[in-house]
Amino acid sequence: MTHAGDALDLRRPSRGARLAAVLWVFVGVVLILDALVVLFVSSMHTGIVATFVVGLLYVLHGLSRHRTRPVTGRARWLRILVPSLTALMLLVFACLAVLGRMDTASPEEDAVVVLGTAVKDGDVTPALRARLDVTVDYAVANPDAVIVVAGGLPPGESVSEALAMERYLVARGVAEHRIVQEGRSTSTFENFVYAKELLDGHFGTEYTTAFVTSDYHVFRAAGIAQAAGVRATHLHADTPWYEVPVDYVRESLAITKFVVTGR
Structure with a gap:
């Protein structure tokens, strides 16, 4: 039963x-x-x-x-x-x-573009700090490279990403005259477009470029660089461990947008 x-x-x-x-x-x-x-x-x-x-x-x-x-x-x-x-x-x-993590840059490019990300209260965030620390090492290895810091003014902030980045680099020994601010952009596509305008004005049309960004962002950034007419090698910065879930979820959404819009 x-x-x-x-x-x-x-x-x-x-x-x-x-x-x-x-x-x-x-x-x-x-x-x-x-x-x-x-x-x-x-x-x-x-x-x-x-x-x-x-x-x-x-x-x-x-x-x-x-x-x-x-x-x-x-x-x-x-x-x-x-x-x-x-x-x-x-x-x-x-x-x-x-x-x-498959870096392609050598310490021989004419310029390096550092792609911006969030700042908070006028200071660089941990993810942006990681990108800048990689840039400092690159600047030492390639003392002749022009450094473009790319990133506009985020909502609610009084300091652009580019200015916060320049301050960080200068404080760590990078000569100010080597740094060019690109402070208008609001997206990765604009990072490259406006950085290219600055570099074209500085070098003309014949120069080599690398970019620095976070590991999760390299794949999409390389595609966007190509779409913006920039042929560039790249270096990665490690993502802070506690930001991995958020940044990778965000990047998955951004890749979907890139596939649809090309930006």
């Missing part, structure tokens, strides 16, 4: 399913907390919002896996869709990380 309690047990998730549910919730909470940490050290951007939303989705997905009722309709599709999109996202992350 089958008792009611036995029937209820049959509908309970297996131990493996319960562990998977806990893991989804855990990862979701980590992503939510990471988004809040990055918001504290940086300014608000789409990566923070997207990471928070993904984390919340994971929490809800994990909690849904504790359901004892049969899974049908939308819930069943979500159980398929969330893991599938996560696997795809992790594959994109891995490709960006590997390709982003």
